[in-house]
Amino acid sequence: MSRLSWPEYFMNITYMVAERSTCLRRKVGAIAVRDKRILATGYNGAPASMRHCAETGCLRDELKIPSGQRHEICRGLHAEQNVIIQAAVHSAQIQNAIVYCTTHPCVMCTKMLINCSVSAIYYGEDYPDPLAAQLLGGAGIRAEKLGAGSLR
Numbered sequence: 001m002s003r004l005s006w007p008e009y010f011m012n013i014t015y016m017v018a019e020r021s022t023c024l025r026r027k028v029g030a031i032a033v034r035d036k037r038i039l040a041t042g043y044n045g046a047p048a049s050m051r052h053c054a055e056t057g058c059l060r061d062e063l064k065i066p067s068g069q070r071h072e073i074c075r076g077l078h079a080e081q082n083v084i085i086q087a088a089v090h091s092a093q094i095q096n097a098i099v100y101c102t103t104h105p106c107v108m109c110t111k112m113l114i115n116c117s118v119s120a121i122y123y124g125e126d127y128p129d130p131l132a133a134q135l136l137g138g139a140g141i142r143a144e145k146l147g148a149g150s151l152r
Helices: 006-018 079-089 107-115 130-139
Strands: 029-034 037-043 098-103 120-125 142-145
Touching: 006 029, 006 037, 006 098, 006 120, 029 079, 037 079, 079 098, 079 107, 107 130, 130 142
Parallel strands: 098 120, 120 142
Antiparallel strands: 029 037, 029 098
16 A cells, blocks of 8 residues: 655645635645644635635736746735744744645745744745745755655
């Protein structure tokens, strides 16, 4: 009997979390895990009680903003931001947690995760933001891409 490793198990769950995303460009999910227990989940989309991009359209598409640039021009929050917010709202400390993301965190989310003192990040897909990887290395936080063959 073949059994998923813990990283594969949690990454598969992260892809399921991403299915709640309301972003028209990219569905992203994130979860924070410690001691093999999920502490918080997050996906990208508009803030709570606000209209989603599916209803309003995508401002970034309308302005032809390339992926990885001008993150502030977006109605939505990133999945990693939402996992941090959900942890705070529900009093779940994510210090020393492992964060699983469907996509490598952008530089903004990377800085937030560094300040949360996460211990490692596993991600499924690359993202065009070389500064994010450089910052994680400088902070001593392991970031590891999981092979796509074991996911979904």
